[in-house]
Amino acid sequence: MIRPRVRIVGGVCAGLAQNTGLPVALVRSIIVMLSAAGGAGVALYAWLWATTPTADGSIPHRRAGQILQPPAPGVEASPGSLGDAAVGSSSPERSAWTRLPITEILLGFALLSIGFALFARGIGIDVSLAVVVPLVVVSAGVGLSWRQFGSAAQGGSNSFIRGLGALILVALGILLFFVTIENLNVWTVVMAAFAVLLGVAVVVAPWLVRLNRDLLDERAARVRDIERAEIASHLHDSVLQSLALIQQKSDVHSDVARIARAQERELREWLFGRDKNFATGANSSSSRKTGASNTDAYNTNIADQIRRIAIAIEADHAARFDVVVVGASPDGGYETLVAAARESMLNAARHAGGTVSVFLEAGPKLIEISVVDRGSGFDLDDIPEDRQGVRESILGRMDRAGGTARISRGPGGVGTEIRLQQPLHPSTKTEERNPS
Amino acid sequence: MTLNSDALTVIIVDDHSIFRSGLRAELDSDLEVVAEAPNVDDAIALITELKPRVVLLDVHLPGGRGGGGAEVLTRSAPSCPATVFLALSVSDAAEDVVRVIRAGARGYITKSTSGAEVSQAVRRVADGDAVFSPKLAGFVLDAFGAAAGETAQIQDELDRLSAREQEVMRLIARGYSYKEAAAELFISVKTVETHVSAVLRKLQFSSRHELTAWALERKIL
Secondary structure, eight states: OBOOOOSSSSSSHHHHHHHHHHOOHHHHHHHHHHHTTTHHHHHHHHHHHSHHHHHOOOOSSOOOGGGGGGGOOTSOTTSSSGGGOGGGGGTSSHHHHSSOOHHHOOOOOOHHHHHHHHHHTTTTTOHHHHHHHHHHHHHHHHHHHHHHHHTTTOOOOHHHHHHHHHHHHHHHHHHHHHHHHHHOOHHHHHHHHHHHHHHHHHHHHHHHHHHHHHHHHHHHHHHHHHHHHHHHHHHHHHHHHHHHHHHHOOOOTHHHHHHHHHHHHHHHHHHOOTTTTTGGGGOOOTHHHHHHHHTOGGSBBBHHHHHHHHHHHHHSSSSEEEEEEEEEEEEEOOOOOOHHHHHHHHHHHHHEEEEEEEEEOOOSSSSEEEEESHHHHHOGSOOOOOOOIIIIIIHHHHTTOEEEEEEOOOOOOOOOOEEEEEEEEEEEEHHTTTTO | OOGGGGGGGEEEEOOHHHHHHHHHHHTTTTTTEEEEEHHHHHHHHHHHHHHSSEEEEEESSOOOSSSSHHHHHHHGGGGOTOOEEEEEEEEEHHHHHHHHHTTTOOOEETTTTTTHHHHHHHHHHHHHOOEEOOHHHHHHHHHHTTTTTTSSSSSOOSSSHHHHOOOHHHHTTOOOOHHHHHHHHTTTHHHHHHHHHHHHHHHHHHHOHHHHHHHHHHHHO
């Protein structure tokens, strides 16, 4: 039976007429007559309204959460408020379990009980309300909870509260049933307790089943994730290998080597990229987002700044930087030191090329950066007075910032070694260490 | 110098065949590559059978119980005490480095190292010395709190580096070779090697808890 979309009240009579082949007017008359007879018609109408789907049967996303208020005839319910989400026509991914129209059957049962009770009263048969009322309450509670827990996966705290309400309803109904019985004794109390437990179990069962299924799904998803990560790590390993090989086989000055180097750095940063808050032990996957937000030079870790400078210079010059960082370098500040280091690195890349070692050590009192190249080296005294590059941008700069710069022959008298030292300002040191 | 240094036997363990053949071609002629192994099980079988002088060991390897290079080390080292292991990896992750060093590797170099440098490193570990890349030296300084100013008061202290060891490590981290570091510090190369070996021993046996913590939290880059 299907209710048409064009309807007067709920479309129940029209649907019923269509289904049975009787004229609509006759069906309506019967319903009205039944309603007059103790309200049974109203109950029947309400039940059919609740349980039958609408013609197009869609709007599956709207759950019939409003079922708590059975729609009184005469009040035009919003389309899809009840029957639209009828479980029978629900989406196929729902399990057969929840597809059974248990909610509808139970609610219908509750409404029918009311109807028949009213009808029986109307024709003079005495029906004990002590039996009917708890029965109705229990049916409504179980039905409601069934629906609630069925959709609990999508629901928030709201569905939990409603589920709790349904639970209380069930317990209350069962208790009511026993309490209203005349001759109370030990056995009825025991039975009542047992019945309440059973009722709760029935209500909670679907929720538990769903919870368990969700748990299994989640576990499966996690296993898949781990598998994917393993494959990815193997792949990355292979790519890193290839890039290393390309660099080995090609001349340092060639474009191929430069590209391979840049690619390797990029991949490496992505793979082993460190968090600014490395003390939290954040894994490498989450570090990417901080890498993206590190555009603000003032808040960027000095070590990261140096690394970025190395990448930038490598892109333009035939040089390879080996950056080694020791200690927890401060986040931000020390622009002078970084600028001087950049100048030193640029100098090494431009004039010496090849492999340049950059070493940054952040001690408790001092930050030191050394840039060592293996080029032909230079003597400061040989540089003409008018060439201000080194003298101004490295030595003068560090001097003004309260640090020191020393330029000397590199290891073993080959190349150049530039050592920059900058005392930590005590205020920023404690603040920017960022221990959390 | 060992007696058979003119024919140093080497096994290359790496799961990438391109890398194996590339490295084989690049190694100096006095190093004799007796075998190559692509996974943990083959590596253990070959090492225990051939007992090479040096094993060039990749950190990430398939097979076995999933322990990679460290597993090869722990499972094959007891049966051939004369063999030394040199870890060779693209991974800069500190936990990889620490794991394989703790398992008994005599050094750790990255795969971007040139063939000549690898050959030199092989000879060095065969002579009983340790091989530290600048990155590993930097990590050691970090892990032993040298950057924070911690210094061992007695030479044998396992959890901190002596002042001299720190100096040597700093120079290596700066890109100095052993010889250059020796010249800088006015000591002999042999003394530098002794210091490096001492540091390696500390890295292997120290119970310093930061070592593991660092390894998990930080990556050498």
